[in-house]
Amino acid sequence: MEIFLQQIINGLVQGSVYALVALGYTMVYGILGLINFAHGEVVMIGAMLALSALTSLLGMGAPPALALLLSIGLAMLGCMVLGYSIERIAYRPLRHAPRLAPLITAIGVSIVLQNLAMMIWGREYHSFPQMIANHSHTFGGAIINDIQIIVFVLALAIMAGLMVVVHRTRLGRAMRAVAENQHAAQLMGVDINRVISITFMLGSALAAVAGMMISASYGLAHYYMGFLLGLKAFTAAVLGGIGNLRGAMLGGLLLGLIESLGAGYIGDFTGGFFGSNYQDVFAFFVLIIVLVFRPSGLLGERLAERA
Amino acid sequence: MKHTTIFSKMKFKPNPRSLLIALTIALLLLPFITDALLGRGWVRIVDFAMLYIMLALGLNIVVGYAGLLDLGYIAFFAVGAYCYALTGSPHLALAFPVAFPDGVHLSFWIVLPLAALLAGGFGVLLGAPTLRLRGDYLAIVTLGFGEIIRIFLNNLNAPINLTNGPQGISRIDAVNVAGAPLSATQNILGISFPSVHLYYYLFLAFTALVIFVSQRLEKSRIGRAWMAIREDEIAASAMGINTRDLKLLAFAMGAMFGGASGALFAGFQGFVSPESFSLMESIMVLCMVVLGGMGNIAGVILGGILLAVLPEVLRHSVVPMQQALFGKIIVDPESLRMLLFGGALIVMMLYRPAGLLPSRVRRRELGSDEVAEKA
């Protein structure tokens, strides 16, 4: 029972990060109908930027709280510029090109970002500086530490904030209008290019925060971390119903739970044949199962080829 | 632009047959020439280039003809490679000492079709649920599949040692042709053929076969239907094309080519490990297809040659250049290569989506316009 509770806690924390990244996929998909393959790499860049800034700020003797805030801000800014540039350079010129074209440029962007990151930050793992005493709390026999609590609460707060932006502001209304019908939105005077740019920047800012959270909770960052994370977050978005914001959040949390419970119990179920080293496989099977049985996801609408 | 002129000159050569004969002779002499001019190591590089061309031509059916983005193509290559690694090496003796005390040693020529079928089967399993959805899903599912296969290959060494994990499987039997193993130097008609030369001819024959199959498919009812799907899936289905079945066919055929190439790879190298089947390899093969020109056989071959030789060129130029300039290595050739690949994908799509070589149709159209003007 304690193991079960522990896996639930781990899964929810991990899942809240997946949800943040999944939101980036789903927002872009909702508006452009495009899978932004490079999104996982934006998360990675965010983590690396934040980590570099944090290390050098702490090295300069900045107080930890200030250093943390500054480095998050810097990472968000950097990722917003990155997200904006990716859309301008690799997607916008191809908006009316055959479908395959932006997919291929997206792959190109991922490869470029990954290798640039490797050149800048090297192949090694970078560790997250220990800044605050990371207290552990026991909770019904399971352990939860401060970082996990912060990550989970912050992720929920950001998601709530995003919902407010999308449903209560002019910008959010414009975003929803563009997602619903680009042509009509344009006729109504919405500047589509601006809305698309802002969507990419918003998604990238979320990615930066998610990147920081991931590296804080694992204590590590690495140039290759964006790939699997991106794949899983995409799975989360599909599980929830791609294009649907609530779906991305639900999908993220669910995928986190599935992974952590799966990894915790797969040994018992298969008589020890498969171990927790297969953890990364679950997301993929979830993706296949969803695509077979409910391609529209849990909260999504019908997802057939648009005419 | 240079390619265009060479190509148009080739087109108006009075006798294409003599050109073909000259090309065949050049290809037959190539390993000896390479050996004499550049050394034996380069013959090996040429062998690998041929493997890549086979892979690229297989992927071309999927991406170039049917317009489906397969980002895990190397996984089918892996399936084929491990298929032969397991059934043509002593390895299985570790897992099943009683049943196979010496491992399994099936003939390569029996395993080859099985490897192709197995890879094709995986293709169907993967394609059936995804191909009824939009193309992007196929891309991401294949991407995931490529990773999953690697995770399994890395971890299926315990509790039963099937794949030997990250260490990979070694001592794979060489390919035998007419009873002679290609791993040893053979004397034929008084000429001595080293192993790399022998494999070159084997690969040359297979490449020719793949080109033949691609060409026949391209100019057939099936090929036209694939291209219709690539151009406009809705219009294709309105014309009575069963898009799902035909996409599945393209996907499975591409996978079969990948599987067959994988078996060849395992026999040639005598060793396989999960490292050879990373995402980057999939990207590299995709790059070959995109660079040369999707759907264009000559272009894909050109792309394959360029990209297979590029790493060697980089290794021989970038490292000494940096040593000379900075006294140390700042950018390692491997990441520079990947950076170039990624950049090439973006630049090609933005500025030259039809690839380096002008496509068949374009050429034909230019030709026919000229004829029309003369008339």
Add this chain to the structure above:
Amino acid sequence: MTHTPSLLQLSSVSKQFGGLSALSDVSLHIRRGEIYGLIGPNGAGKTTLFNVITGLYQPSAGEFQFNGTHYQTAKPHVLAQAGIARTFQNIRLFANLTALENVMIGRHVRTRAGVFGALLRNRATRDEEHAIAERARKLLHYVGISKPAQTLAKHLSYGEQRRLEIARALATDPQLLALDEPAAGMNATETASLKKLLKTIRDGGITVLLIEHDVKLIMGLCDRVAVLDYGKKIAEDVPEGVRKDPAVIAAYLGGGDD
């Protein structure tokens, strides 16, 4: 040939998108050998109806009968096989293929060669390929495309692209040729020759369903006309009758200039 006089019969077809009703309870029948027109103001549901008949949309309720077979949900390729061919309002040719290849692809559904045929290129396959190309050339000529058959579809003029779509549809040997605004964007000369072409096609024994914005074209060409407004059929008659129908007049006056 079956003895039923109607080739296509719709019974109470409805189609909803989300909460919006694009078609409600539409019934109509198209007789063999006629040119049947479908008009209505913008957003009246013409294209939706068209997409239901050609299998792109599944009706929310109701069914239709084509050539004696009932369909409720059917994939586009099944209906093409059954004998319904279509063109698209915003031309959907295979842009990077040649004019000839576009029409040859239309023959797909009436030919058989598979992978083995392609690889072996045996007698039967060669004969079939030859017949496909021959037929495609004839159709290009029939619809009046004078440019070389090897021209890429995207390099044809606008009017020729529309004609190429018709040739491609005819290549499927349809019993019903459904045209979605074929005269859109055409000038007066092009429209006049299109009109001639459609009459020739009808005289060749193919039933034609025509959706048009251009009311004049419809009135001058069609044997019978149905009018849609807000997803409902408000009239179905010979052109003269429709012209005088008060409901139609009201719909068009209320609906603006088209």
